[in-house]
Amino acid sequence: MSEAGKLNVPIARTALEKNEIESVLGPLSSGWLVQGPKVREFEEKWSAFTGAAHSIAVTSCTSALHLSLVALGIGPGDEVIVPAFTWISTANVVEHCGAKPVFCDIDLETFNIDAKAAAAVVTDRTKAIIPVHLFGLCADMDAVAALAKTHGLAVVEDAACGFGARIGGRHAGTFGDTGCFSFHPRKAITTGEGGMVTCADEALAARVRRLRDHGAVMTDLQRHLGARPYLLADHVDAGFNQRMTDIQGALGSAQMDRAGAIIAERQRLAARFDEAFADLDWLRTPVTPEGYEHGYQSYPCLFRPEAISLETVARVNAARNLWMDTLQKAGISTRPATHAVHMLSFYADTYGLKPQDFPNALFANDCSISLPLFHGMSEAEQDYVIETVRKGYAPA
Numbered sequence: 001m002s003e004a005g006k007l008n009v010p011i012a013r014t015a016l017e018k019n020e021i022e023s024v025l026g027p028l029s030s031g032w033l034v035q036g037p038k039v040r041e042f043e044e045k046w047s048a049f050t051g052a053a054h055s056i057a058v059t060s061c062t063s064a065l066h067l068s069l070v071a072l073g074i075g076p077g078d079e080v081i082v083p084a085f086t087w088i089s090t091a092n093v094v095e096h097c098g099a100k101p102v103f104c105d106i107d108l109e110t111f112n113i114d115a116k117a118a119a120a121v122v123t124d125r126t127k128a129i130i131p132v133h134l135f136g137l138c139a140d141m142d143a144v145a146a147l148a149k150t151h152g153l154a155v156v157e158d159a160a161c162g163f164g165a166r167i168g169g170r171h172a173g174t175f176g177d178t179g180c181f182s183f184h185p186r187k188a189i190t191t192g193e194g195g196m197v198t199c200a201d202e203a204l205a206a207r208v209r210r211l212r213d214h215g216a217v218m219t220d221l222q223r224h225l226g227a228r229p230y231l232l233a234d235h236v237d238a239g240f241n242q243r244m245t246d247i248q249g250a251l252g253s254a255q256m257d258r259a260g261a262i263i264a265e266r267q268r269l270a271a272r273f274d275e276a277f278a279d280l281d282w283l284r285t286p287v288t289p290e291g292y293e294h295g296y297q298s299y300p301c302l303f304r305p306e307a308i309s310l311e312t313v314a315r316v317n318a319a320r321n322l323w324m325d326t327l328q329k330a331g332i333s334t335r336p337a338t339h340a341v342h343m344l345s346f347y348a349d350t351y352g353l354k355p356q357d358f359p360n361a362l363f364a365n366d367c368s369i370s371l372p373l374f375h376g377m378s379e380a381e382q383d384y385v386i387e388t389v390r391k392g393y394a395p396a
């Protein structure tokens, strides 16, 4: 309870079970602290859950994206298509390769990449596209795959939020050349920091594995289990150190034992919100297209969808911010769903971009609002959010 006797509901709360917390003691006691048996176990469980042929644990989704691009040979002179509404690292990793991120607009219904807008920015320098499965909903992968096939583009899925996101039963991260997941604490499975690359192609997976570990042809675990553990491995790439620790691997692996239950609980909470807000025409709750399954990394809504246009967006934005302030004072944390990267100073200044260049990304940036949703949320907490949201907003 807050001082005023109200509930305090965070935007997200990490809810680890006792055995999950205790799981980190294994590596701490055994002394095998860096990428080893527990990371391998986590990777195996991740592959089993997602249906990916290969899973490669790394230090973050950002490093998963970066290693994917490097492994696919993206470099200076190349262009990579990135939706304008996403977390900044989707674009930053392209910069880190010396390539150019080329933004395109999103579909405001789903907040995900608009494949037609993507098609319009393809040039003869375009080498890859990064569809983002925002907030637990897959991007339109049929459309992205068709575009990629037409132009011979590599597809790197940004599935940072994509745990539990499926199309026709097929999990995020299994559509493109690679899929990249995040285990930051705002994600449903967390290892503090952490990430995973999923991949179908054996040779590409081997390259990502090497690149995460200084370019070594053999992991420490393989070397230690092998016949001659005293000899060092050869290094065939100038790789990176993006290894996950076994402490994190143990934590991730333990949570995977209730992966299905975590998704089911988040979906149940989301369905309850959907029903409670169904009659509010000023708040558009998350849209799930036919055949898609939403993993609800978060619960992103659009504030006053009926009122948004280029002329009104500043006013709707002011009213949303005022409403967010009211909710915060009532003890309820909210956030804009994410940010429009082309509006952030680095990208706006570097590429001379204006907010209205990608209107839907601008609208999503200024008018979206994520309500608290996390597994472990109590009924009292959810009831309190429902009751407070239903009181409505004040005009700006």
Ligand SMILES: Cc1ncc(COP(=O)(O)O)c(C=O)c1O
Pocket: 059, 060, 061, 062, 063, 086, 087, 089, 090, 132, 134, 158, 160, 161, 181, 182, 183, 184, 194, 195
């Ligand atoms: C869409 C998207 N991409 C990439 C990332 C980066 O993930 P990480 O913090 O694990 O590097 C995030 C993090 O929130 C994200 O939401």
